[in-house]
Amino acid sequence: MNVLRLAPEQIQFFEEQxxxxxxxxxxxxxxxxIRDTFMAIAANGTLxxxxxPVPAERAGGxxxxxYPRILYPHRIVPAAKKYMLDSRVMDVLEALFGEEALAAQSMFYYKPPGARGQALHQxxxxxxTEPGTCIAAWTAVDAADQDNGGLVVVPRTQRLDIQCPHEADSSLSYFRDEVDVPEGATIVPADMDAGDVLFFNGSTIHGSYPNRxxxxxxxSFICHYVPESTRRLGFHINEDLYDRRGERVGVARNESPGPCGVEFEGAPH
Known part of the structure; x- marks a missing residue:
């Protein structure tokens, strides 16, 4: 099987930005x-x-x-696990981590017209993840731009400490957490075509605005990965890791309350 190799300037861009x-x-x-698999799930009504999903008469518009997001579809949807472990993605991650990657988590977002975004976060x-960092692979299933709520990133924030979030504006973000943009930093659109994949460091600030x-x-199909050298991970996924061959790998639960002094009890985002 052909190995996907990044150019040195691509790796340098990731390390710098x-x-x-x-x-x-x-x-x-x-x-x-990917699209047809998840739209079939939506057409069937429930998984x-x-x-x-909530019936229209109860959804309040x-x-x-x-169209709620689907967390951990790789546990039950074969196509999700297949593309979570796709060799093209795993090859890129190995180059960015400098070692083998372990797949930690998957999600699918529908984000229909009128949907709120997700406030800036890390x-x-x-x-x-300890030691090191996670990396996300964010696959555009549709063209994603700022009109339909495409992602934005804040370059050069990957070396920041974890920022403690405050409450987001619920009219713009479905999720409650939001972090501030550091002084002097700039929010940059990450516009993509279907089939493009955005990789970003776990400390890089990112988010999205409403689909207008x-x-x-x-x-979008989104997966998170950690390096093979990971020894501790959040409790919700510490025993749900896979290597590129699809073999299960377990690491210790990270018992730390985190830099903000709270134990996060939801699913990763």
Whole structure:
């Protein structure tokens, strides 16, 4: 099997900026399989424990209640596990980590028209990887831009300490946590085409704004990874790691309350 190799300047960009977009990492056939798999789940109405939308009459006009995100689909959806462990992604991660990667977690976001975004945050706050950092692989299933709620990143924040969040504006963000943009830093759009994959460091500040389009979904398949040298991880995923061959790997639970002095009890974002 061919190994996907990053150019030295791509690795340097990631190290300096804290993120990297690999264009057309997934071909149209792969993206179609991901999209069709998750739209079939939505069409079926429910996947108990994973996809449980609220009936329209109870949703109060909130699109995210009609199309809730799916956490950990790799546990039950074969295509999700397949693309979580895809060799193209794992090859890029090995280059960025400088060692083998372990897959920690998967998500699928539908983000239909009118959906709120997710306030700026850092993934390391939730995954609590020790030592080192997690890296996210954010795959665009649709073209993602600022009209339909594409991602934004804050370059050069990957070396920041974990920032303690404050409460976000609930009219713009479905999630309560938000961190501030450091003085002198700039929010940059990470506009992508379907099949592009954005990789970013677990401390890189990122988020998204509402989908303001009238008819465009912004679907995305998102996975988090940690280096093979990881020894402790957040309790919600410390025993749910996979190597690139699909073998289960367990590490110790990170018992630390974190720099903000609280034990996070939700799913990583």
């Amino acid at each position: 804290g993120y990297l977009i690999v264009r057309k990492l997934f071909d149209p056939a792969a993206i179609a399989e 108990p424990g994973y996809f449980e 909130d699109p995210l209640l009609l 993934d390391n706050y939730y995954l609590r 389009s009238s008819e465009r979904f912004r679907r």
